[in-house]
Amino acid sequence: MNTRIQAATRQIEGPLLKVTDLCTHFRTERGLVRSVDGVSFSLDRGKALGIVGESGSGKTVLSRSIMGLLPGRNTERSGSVVFEGEEIVDLSLRDRRKIWGREMSMIFQDPMTSLNPVMRVGKQISEGLSIHLGMDKQNARETALKLLYDVRIPEPEKRLDQYAFELSGGMRQRVMIAIALACGPTVLFADEPTTALDVTVQAQILELIGEQRRDRNMSVILVTHDLGVVAGHTDEIAVMYGGKLVEKAPTRTLFANMKMPYTEALLRSIPNIEDASHTRLKVIPGRPPDLVNPPKGCRFSPRCEYVQPKCIAEEPPLLTAEHVDHVYACWYPVGSPVYREKRAQLDRQGAGVPVGAV
Ligand SMILES: Nc1ncnc2c1ncn2[C@@H]1O[C@H](COP(=O)(O)OP(=O)(O)OP(=O)(O)O)[C@@H](O)[C@H]1O
Numbered sequence: 583m584n585t586r587i588q589a590a591t592r593q594i595e596g597p598l599l600k601v602t603d604l605c606t607h608f609r610t611e612r613g614l615v616r617s618v619d620g621v622s623f624s625l626d627r628g629k630a631l632g633i634v635g636e637s638g639s640g641k642t643v644l645s646r647s648i649m650g651l652l653p654g655r656n657t658e659r660s661g662s663v664v665f666e667g668e669e670i671v672d673l674s675l676r677d678r679r680k681i682w683g684r685e686m687s688m689i690f691q692d693p694m695t696s697l698n699p700v701m702r703v704g705k706q707i708s709e710g711l712s713i714h715l716g717m718d719k720q721n722a723r724e725t726a727l728k729l730l731y732d733v734r735i736p737e738p739e740k741r742l743d744q745y746a747f748e749l750s751g752g753m754r755q756r757v758m759i760a761i762a763l764a765c766g767p768t769v770l771f772a773d774e775p776t777t778a779l780d781v782t783v784q785a786q787i788l789e790l791i792g793e794q795r796r797d798r799n800m801s802v803i804l805v806t807h808d809l810g811v812v813a814g815h816t817d818e819i820a821v822m823y824g825g826k827l828v829e830k831a832p833t834r835t836l837f838a839n840m841k842m843p844y845t846e847a848l849l850r851s852i853p854n855i856e857d858a859s860h861t862r863l864k865v866i867p868g869r870p871p872d873l874v875n876p877p878k879g880c881r882f883s884p885r886c887e888y889v890q891p892k893c894i895a896e897e898p899p900l901l902t903a904e905h906v907d908h909v910y911a912c913w914y915p916v917g918s919p920v921y922r923e924k925r926a927q928l929d930r931q932g933a934g935v936p937v938g939a940v
Pocket residue numbers: 608610615617635636637638639640641642643644653807873
């Protein structure tokens with residue numbers, strides 16, 4: 583990989599990460615599963631991007647595809663991933679391994695299955711330090727301890743010699759973060775890092791990731807199905823639906839002025855803190871699209887309350903909103919005359935609230 587000076591020079595010239603028309607398809611007996619279908623975005627150093635979408639929308643495949651962490655056989659990948667000015671989409675496994683951990687690392691959803699059950703926590707953290715940074719045993723152990731302090735695990739010395747099963751869910755996730763941070767990555771992917779945790783620990787873990795991002799000037803890609811999770815922890819949000827990026831905007835702009843009816847539905851599916859605890863989780867009615875045979879026009883059209891004939895016939899391109907950093911793929915965005923007319927009609931029929939609030 584390149585020297586830090588080269589990287590810094592390149593950084594001045596462009597974004598840290600630039601993904602262009604990335605496709606990741608899987609050959610299956612049923613046909614080609616288009617899990618990621620022409621996704622483009624860029625990310626600057628030190629920034630946090632949220633990738634949001636329902637289950638199956640392609641968030642994990644997109645993150646893994648950017649890192650080059652995909653099963654080889656039956657996978658077709660095309661497009662471009664430029665990282666620190668260098669095309670990495672066609673790197674050999676040997677060169678990709680040099681990037682993993684040192685340049686890009688990932689916190690996985692379930693720490694219990696990602697941590698090694700028969701290896702002590704300290705060893706799991708120090709292993710990467712020895713392999714990637716060539717640290718000797720003593721130095722790696724001291725650095726592992728410092729990392730456990732950094733991730734604010736209680737009694738860090740004691741944890742070094744414990745196994746994953748001896749730790750709580752929150753502590754295990756902190757260990758995962760320590761492992762991911764060990765070699766000082768430039769980009770950290772956090773794939774649903776808090777779903778298995780209770781609300782208080784969730785907030786602490788998100789705070790921790792944010793704090794480490796600021797301290798290390800690291801970029802973060804935070805993957806979640808919950809718009810509420812990314813609201814206070816990202817600079818920008820990319821919304822995925824059926825393998826496509828359908829809206830992207832700075833976080834504040836998105837919340838103040840979302841354009842996609844799908845984004846609106848996602849927002850309304852966030853549980854309200856005032857709801858009684860027995861209230862049913864709000865879901866978007868209908869099923870996500872079949873990624874082998876997606877709908878011809880807008881992929882959200884079979885589920886969209888505002889659907890018009892044009893939506894079914896023609897796929898909407900990514901359009902730019904009033905704010906230049908805001909793009910969306912919808913023929914009749916939230917607030918447009920057609921949207922307003924349809925909304926009024928639905929209200930008259932007693933639909934009452936937009937689709938996500940059902
Ligand atoms: N190896 C594979 N072979 C075939 N299809 C796959 C493979 N991996 C993922 N998929 C399909 O790709 C689609 C996107 O999957 P992905 O795991 O990225 O979704 P996701 O948005 O991360 O969902 P979740 O929120 O449930 O984690 C899904 O329909 C999934 O079944």
